[in-house]
Amino acid sequence: MIPEIGHFALIIAFCLSLILATVPAWGAWRGNSVAMALAPSLAVGMLVFVAISFACLATAFLQDDFSVQLVASHSNSLLPPIYKFSAVWGNHEGSLLLWALILAFWTAAVAVLSPQLPLLVLSRVLSVMGAIAIGFMAFSLFTSNPFARLLPGAPADGGDLNPLLQDPGLIIHPPLLYMGYVGFSVAFAFAIAALLGGRLDASWARWSRPWTNIAWGFLSLGIMLGSWWAYYELGWGGWWFWDPVENASFMPWLAGTALIHSLAATEKRGLFKSWTVLLAIFAFSLSLLGTFLVRSGVLTSVHAFATDPARGMFILVFLAVVVGGSLTLYAFRAPAVSSRVGFDWVSRESLLLCNNVVFLVATLTVLFGTLFPLIVDAMGLGKVSVGPPYFNAVFVPLMALLVPVMGMGPVSRWKRDNVSRWRQQLLIPTAVAVLCGITLPLLHAPYNIWVALAVLLSSWLLLGLLQDFWQRLRNASSTASGVKRLTPSYWGMVIAHLGFAACVIGIVATSQYSVEHDLKMEPGDSRELAGYEFRFIEVAQVRGPNFVADEARFEVTRNGEWVANLNPQKRRYLASGSIMTEAAIDAGLFRDLYVAMGEPVGTDGAWAMRLHYKPMVRWMWLGAILMAVGAFAAAADKRYRRQRVATKASSEAVLHGA
Amino acid sequence: MGPRFKLFLPLFLFALLAIVLFRGLFLDPSEMPSALIDRPLPSFSLPALGGDRQLSREDVTGEVALLNVWATWCVSCRVEHPYLKQLADKGIPIYGLNYKDSDSAAQRWLDELGDPYRLNIADREGTLGVDLGVYGAPETYLLDANGVVRYRHVGVVDAQVWETVLEPLYRELKTGQVAP
Numbered sequence: 001m002i003p004e005i006g007h008f009a010l011i012i013a014f015c016l017s018l019i020l021a022t023v024p025a026w027g028a029w030r031g032n033s034v035a036m037a038l039a040p041s042l043a044v045g046m047l048v049f050v051a052i053s054f055a056c057l058a059t060a061f062l063q064d065d066f067s068v069q070l071v072a073s074h075s076n077s078l079l080p081p082i083y084k085f086s087a088v089w090g091n092h093e094g095s096l097l098l099w100a101l102i103l104a105f106w107t108a109a110v111a112v113l114s115p116q117l118p119l120l121v122l123s124r125v126l127s128v129m130g131a132i133a134i135g136f137m138a139f140s141l142f143t144s145n146p147f148a149r150l151l152p153g154a155p156a157d158g159g160d161l162n163p164l165l166q167d168p169g170l171i172i173h174p175p176l177l178y179m180g181y182v183g184f185s186v187a188f189a190f191a192i193a194a195l196l197g198g199r200l201d202a203s204w205a206r207w208s209r210p211w212t213n214i215a216w217g218f219l220s221l222g223i224m225l226g227s228w229w230a231y232y233e234l235g236w237g238g239w240w241f242w243d244p245v246e247n248a249s250f251m252p253w254l255a256g257t258a259l260i261h262s263l264a265a266t267e268k269r270g271l272f273k274s275w276t277v278l279l280a281i282f283a284f285s286l287s288l289l290g291t292f293l294v295r296s297g298v299l300t301s302v303h304a305f306a307t308d309p310a311r312g313m314f315i316l317v318f319l320a321v322v323v324g325g326s327l328t329l330y331a332f333r334a335p336a337v338s339s340r341v342g343f344d345w346v347s348r349e350s351l352l353l354c355n356n357v358v359f360l361v362a363t364l365t366v367l368f369g370t371l372f373p374l375i376v377d378a379m380g381l382g383k384v385s386v387g388p389p390y391f392n393a394v395f396v397p398l399m400a401l402l403v404p405v406m407g408m409g410p411v412s413r414w415k416r417d418n419v420s421r422w423r424q425q426l427l428i429p430t431a432v433a434v435l436c437g438i439t440l441p442l443l444h445a446p447y448n449i450w451v452a453l454a455v456l457l458s459s460w461l462l463l464g465l466l467q468d469f470w471q472r473l474r475n476a477s478s479t480a481s482g483v484k485r486l487t488p489s490y491w492g493m494v495i496a497h498l499g500f501a502a503c504v505i506g507i508v509a510t511s512q513y514s515v516e517h518d519l520k521m522e523p524g525d526s527r528e529l530a531g532y533e534f535r536f537i538e539v540a541q542v543r544g545p546n547f548v549a550d551e552a553r554f555e556v557t558r559n560g561e562w563v564a565n566l567n568p569q570k571r572r573y574l575a576s577g578s579i580m581t582e583a584a585i586d587a588g589l590f591r592d593l594y595v596a597m598g599e600p601v602g603t604d605g606a607w608a609m610r611l612h613y614k615p616m617v618r619w620m621w622l623g624a625i626l627m628a629v630g631a632f633a634a635a636a637d638k639r640y641r642r643q644r645v646a647t648k649a650s651s652e653a654v655l656h657g658a
Numbered sequence: 659m660g661p662r663f664k665l666f667l668p669l670f671l672f673a674l675l676a677i678v679l680f681r682g683l684f685l686d687p688s689e690m691p692s693a694l695i696d697r698p699l700p701s702f703s704l705p706a707l708g709g710d711r712q713l714s715r716e717d718v719t720g721e722v723a724l725l726n727v728w729a730t731w732c733v734s735c736r737v738e739h740p741y742l743k744q745l746a747d748k749g750i751p752i753y754g755l756n757y758k759d760s761d762s763a764a765q766r767w768l769d770e771l772g773d774p775y776r777l778n779i780a781d782r783e784g785t786l787g788v789d790l791g792v793y794g795a796p797e798t799y800l801l802d803a804n805g806v807v808r809y810r811h812v813g814v815v816d817a818q819v820w821e822t823v824l825e826p827l828y829r830e831l832k833t834g835q836v837a838p
Contacts, residue, residue: 327668374681
């Protein structure tokens with residue numbers, strides 16, 4: 001019964017999205033304020049019914065209702081309850097419902113949190129989001145019904161959740177990632193509404209900014225969790241593979257980064273208007289493209305869902321309608337003449353322009369690399385695969401170009417700056433950064449030129465921020481009042497840029513300094529790695545809730561002192577019989593020690609073991625967390641709310657005047 | 659070129675992309691090269707078919723060779739089998755990976771149809787197959803003298819595949835061979 005209620009609720013939500021996409025949009029066109037005023041309630045109603053639907057599916061999973069096909073093939077009665085719950089989105093149908101739920105959530109959030117938006121704009125924005133919701137709910141209902149029953153002949157037990165997904169990181173990774181992906185739909189909807197209304201002014205940029213920041217923050221967290229999960233779950237110590245699906249999440253992030261910076265220029269200076277609108281369309285289109293790549297089966301990937309050409313066709317048509325439609329609208333409605341506002345080459349605007357160029361090139365590079373195998377195949381030229389060498393070769397120089405500009409950004413001024421002021425401002429930071437770049441890598445022999453470069457760039461970034469910070473405090477009457485005057489959006493920028501610096505250091509240090517050994521070890525053996533002594537004590541049999549495992553016991557010491565006990569496992573999941581490697585990690589701020597089991601070798605109890613020493617790998621994820629915190633902080637800036645109050649007051653004045 | 663024209667550029671590029679994606683729906687990406695290309699064959703310890711020996715990576719590496727994934731349940735393998743014997747007669751080293759199969763059935767197959775393999779690894783559970791990323795039998799991997807996977811062919815190896823694809827690579831590896 002419950003699955004039927006869920007199915008029915010989804011149908012109702014679908015009908016509501018149909019009304020939401022049409023009636024308020026019609027109202028906005030004809031100036032019918034009754035039709036427009038329906039939009040917020042419809043948005044909230046849509047959320048309520050999708051949530052009911054989702055809750056029903058979750059209930060079916062938690063109650064082991066194996067008569068539901070999805071539950072039967074993706075869950076198992078032995079599965080711990082938390083994984084039964086996360087199994088809801090550990091498959092194509094359920095994750096699509098999660099997409100719809102999050103989209104409904106964002107739509108309702110816009111409806112509830114923007115009473116100050118002019119009704120005309122709000123109804124257009126919500127209509128656009130309703131139209132996107134139509135697509136996803138139709139996709140779910142017509143091609144991927146999560147509530148399909150297996151009747152008669154429901155199995156006694158389910159086929160189990162893919163063991164790779166039975167992991168704490170994977171419980172929250174998809175929801176965070178989808179919050180990011182789908183969150184870009186808000187910026188997209190604002191951009192479309194602005195194009196429809198023909199008013200591309202600073203106000204739409206100001207309205208979109210907090211939403212874009214929040215979505216970008218979630219996306220950063222989602223990508224970071226995915227990378228962290230790959231690191232400890234896949235068992236070979238890699239944290240980024242340039243896999244098509246990773247790229248699918250990385251491309252909207254890159255485009256989103258460009259969008260955030262371009263929105264700043266549009267809001268503050270009224271510049272780059274058409275460009276910013278295009279980026280908003282681009283960021284969300286890349287989210288949709290990612291969905292297409294993951295679910296259509298056009299590319300192979302460890303992440304790809306079981307695929308079906310009908311689904312691929314559906315989402316391609318949807319993609320064509322949404323992206324093609326919005327780009328057509330853009331072509332006809334975007335202002336063709338560049339803004340009259342000018343700026344000097346030496347100014348913050350030109351630095352933001354550099355940021356945009358770098359991130360756009362980066363996005364297109366990843367897009368091209370991801371699609372290249374497909375393009376070659378489509379032209380009948382054979383099969384190729386594009387690997388990390390291509391991506392690294394393009395990415396490293398791009399980032400090396402970006403950071404110097406990033407360091408200058410905060411100290412620069414809008415509109416017109418002068419070179420001699422920059423020289424004076426950045427003299428000390430440059431000198432100190434060069435010093436750091438030369439000396440800090442000396443702490444780790446042998447001297448590594450890439451790490452030196454990374455330290456140089458990151459400390460330049462850090463010192464540029466410090467210089468600016470100091471400057472701001474110095475101009476204030478007292479330190480306390482100076483700190484008070486700094487806005488959350490300033491803090492957000494500082495934190496996010498620091499996060500980026502931490503990421504750069506983490507990535508370069510871990511790629512350059514990591515040591516790994518693949519070797520055969522017998523119980524009792526000891527191996528030395530980067531100054532740590534790994535002693536293999538024994539192999540034990542352990543039993544988990546739904547698996548049995550061989551567990552190796554390691555003791556790690558350094559100069560005779562105990563450091564950690566590491567117990568990697570080789571698990572065999574009972575329901576599916578699949579074998580999984582569970583690495584054991586001793587995490588630290590400056591280094592990770594990592595042991596993963598390979599295969600048993602010979603008959604005398606020896607195993608192939610992978611020992612890794614990974615310096616500073618945590619900095620990368622810490623950096624991503626800082627970036628997200630920065631984005632959230634910036635979105636919390638009072639400025640956005642204050643502006644709202646002001647617009648509310650003025651719109652009320654207009655109403656009263658009328 | 660009017661100023662409005664450049665605003666159509668994104669739409670135009672997207673249209674091109676959509677065509678590629680549309681074509682992509684009708685292609686099979688699973689025919690992709692293995693992720694292990696240019697990476698060493700994973701280490702393993704598995705029993706030899708028809709013997710008590712334990713085989714490891716060292717037993718099948720050391721010279722340029724083919725590693726053929728086969729099984730008695732695989733119909734295409736039966737098609738492929740005679741050609742593998744011809745290759746073996748020409749002196750091409752071929753190692754077998756008997757994939758998710760029963761030893762007795764596999765032994766009977768070799769007794770009846772002949773044995774082109776130098777050695778056969780009995781991968782009853784398919785663990786090595788998982789490490790290799792096997793999609794299904796038959797598959798053939800070309801290993802160089804250092805045991806690095808150089809090429810992967812999914813599907814039947816026949817005269818055409820051998821002559822146009824595998825043999826040139828095999829010759830190249832053979833001549834460029836350095837002692838391990």
